[in-house]
Amino acid sequence: MRIVVLVKEVPDTYADRRLDLETGLADRAASDRVLDEIGERATEAAVAYAESHPDTEVVLLSVGPDSVPATLRKGLAMGATSAVHVLDDAMLGADLTLTAEVLAAAIERIGFDVVIAGNQSTDGSGGVIPAMIAERLGVPHATSMRTVELSDGEVRGERASDEGTMRVSAPLPAVVSITEALPDARFPNFKGIMAAKKKPFETLTLADLGVDPDALTPRSIITAVAEKPARQAGVKITDEGDAAEQLAQFLVQNRLV
Numbered sequence: 001m002r003i004v005v006l007v008k009e010v011p012d013t014y015a016d017r018r019l020d021l022e023t024g025l026a027d028r029a030a031s032d033r034v035l036d037e038i039g040e041r042a043t044e045a046a047v048a049y050a051e052s053h054p055d056t057e058v059v060l061l062s063v064g065p066d067s068v069p070a071t072l073r074k075g076l077a078m079g080a081t082s083a084v085h086v087l088d089d090a091m092l093g094a095d096l097t098l099t100a101e102v103l104a105a106a107i108e109r110i111g112f113d114v115v116i117a118g119n120q121s122t123d124g125s126g127g128v129i130p131a132m133i134a135e136r137l138g139v140p141h142a143t144s145m146r147t148v149e150l151s152d153g154e155v156r157g158e159r160a161s162d163e164g165t166m167r168v169s170a171p172l173p174a175v176v177s178i179t180e181a182l183p184d185a186r187f188p189n190f191k192g193i194m195a196a197k198k199k200p201f202e203t204l205t206l207a208d209l210g211v212d213p214d215a216l217t218p219r220s221i222i223t224a225v226a227e228k229p230a231r232q233a234g235v236k237i238t239d240e241g242d243a244a245e246q247l248a249q250f251l252v253q254n255r256l257v
Contacts, residue, residue: 001053001055001056001057001113001150001152002056002057002059002110002111002112002113002114003046003049003050003056003057003058003059003112003114003116003150004059004061004107004110004114004115004116005039005042005043005046005058005059005060005061005075005080005115005116005117006039006042006061006062006103006115006116006117006129006130006133007035007036007039007040007042007043007060007061007062007072007075008035008039008062008064008118008121008123009034009035009036009062009064009065009067009068009071010033010034010035010036010121010122011032011033011034011123012032012033013034013037021226021227033067033071034071035071035072035074035075036118036121036122037122037180037185038118038119038120038121038122038178038179038180039075039117039118039121040074040075040078040185041118041178041180041183041184041185042116042117042118042178042182043058043060043075043078043080043185044078044182044183044185044186045116045148045178045182045183046058046080046116047078047079047080048183049150050079050081051079057081057082058079058080058081058082059080059082059083059084059110059112060072060075060076060080060082060083060084061083061084061086061103061106061107061110062083062084062085062086063085063086063091063094063099063103063106064085064086064087064091065087065092068085068087069083069085069201072085072201073196073197074188074196076192076195076196076199076201077188077189077192077193077195077196078185078186078188078192079186079192080199081199082199082200082201082202083199083200083201083202084106084110084201084202084203084204085201085202085203085204086102086103086106086203086204086206086209087203087205088205088206088207090206090213091206093222094213095220096126096128096129096220097220098213100128100129100132100133100136101136101211102206102209102211103129103133104132104133104136104137105209105210105211106204106209107133107137108137109204109208112173113172113173114150114155114172114173114174114175114176115130115133115134115137115173115174115175115176116148116176116177116178117129117130117133117175117176117177118177118178118179119143119144119178119179130143130175130176130177131143131175131177133175134174137173137175139173139174139175140170140171140174140175141170141174141175141176142157142159142168142169142170142175142176142177143159143176143177144159144160144177144179145157145158145159145168145176145178145179145182146158146159146160146178146179146181146182147181147182148176148178148182152172153171153172154169154170154171154172155169155170155172155174155176156168156169157169157176160181235250237250
């Protein structure tokens, strides 16, 4: 079985995040860049399965700048078999449609039985890439899974909703997205870190994938960008016998009732 895991380099969630007000893009130099935690969990799910099924190949796939290999090496150190990095200047500021198109093309080139991804990244938080990829690949998708069970011809698991828990299954090949309910990722050990340096690592361009970034229209564009307003102090109500009236007026003024 070949499992393709989608991972992404993102700004550190524990650091301040800023937008470049000239380009409207995230200022990725403003903080450390790390492997997204949900991508680590997806890698853990794939590697854990591979450990008990020796004929399984785990391929990491990421699109991003020339700093991405460092984060991909972490996934390789965790136990992934190989990695593929799509590096192309045309992907700078790519929207969801172009990203999904490129990832789908790369997945088709790699070949797959299962694609595992996080339900959403911590930077863009679009939450639609797995479904868009499945649509392009023409395969079923099981999204927002809190458990994942793989077999030779099927993927199964549970999805939580406001109404309860659903048991979901899909025939392979399929695309699966997971939530943070899955187990934490392991820490790479020294042996894994050293082994990662020798594992196959391929770098591709859009031309290698046969993707023209200008061919699919319309693409989304940024029309305006502005810095988030500073947070203002809230309204403090002092009860001098008229607190209920003050609260009612506040709710009316803010159109909350």
